[in-house]
Amino acid sequence: MTTQHFYRMDNFVAGNSVGYLLKTASNLLHPALESAFADSDLTLIQWKVLMYLRDEIASTCKEISHDLPYDPGSLTRVVDELERKGYLKRDRNAADRRVVSLILTAAGRDAVQAAIPRVIAVVNAALSGFSEDEAQTLVDLLVRFIAGLRTMRKDGLPLPPVEA
Template sequence: MSVNQFKRGELYSVINGMASTAVARRLQKNLRNAGIDITIEQWTVLYHLWKEDCLSQQELCNRTYRDKPSITRLIDKLEKQKLLKRSSHKNDKRINLVCLTDAGRALQNVTLELANQTMDEALQDVNKEEIEIVKRVLQKVYDNLNPTSPEGSI
């Protein structure tokens, strides 16, 4: 018999969606209220470029857990808004390097502050230890379902 056979239906709802959707909506709202006109999905791409600029699209796929078509289209939009720019890799013409523009870099501080604020709202009255457990469990869930994923990268 399954170890987790109790109330798994409910568990599905918990892990899948409700909290993450609420957080996403709130961050989107906070961005909008600040007059910043990007979606959270676009923000996520920028976030990874702020951590390390000039990544390939494939690398952005790995880091954002999205598939290649999704990244292609997100980058299309961000390039149209002049927040980043595609350029060819010197030695490998298959690869697009995606680099921030000044406008893209300019969004970093404001939006990270908004994201932090959003997480503060979300995590009121949740203590550090509990947060660590949630992080570890959700990472474990991910790894269980993606055996060959890049290790521990969040």
């Protein structure tokens, strides 16, 4: 790994910054994914909640709303609807009644699985200009980048000094 910094005063422009590029990619991907769910029993946000539960990324509304990020009040309404559909159930923690875990039901597992091809189609279309190795490299680099950001957040690392 290099100890030199990639960005410097002489090469930093908005259109080439990682933050701008990631936000632009997200802004373009999100509506494409939403439209893929237009004729589905699920909305994109409902599918994301079910995926978080399926893949054990989160198990409470608080964890999900923090990670997505999504307004907690709005997420509660999403969870209410998923519970009404029978896709998840709430389980209040016996030791701490304030903690409510979300449990994916068999119907929820089936629904999330059935919707995955919609997401795959959109993402594969976006990756159509990449070889399989390039797509895997992109994923690997993003995983490393996110891990670095999570470490900074978790450890409360101070920002490096600003160099002119």
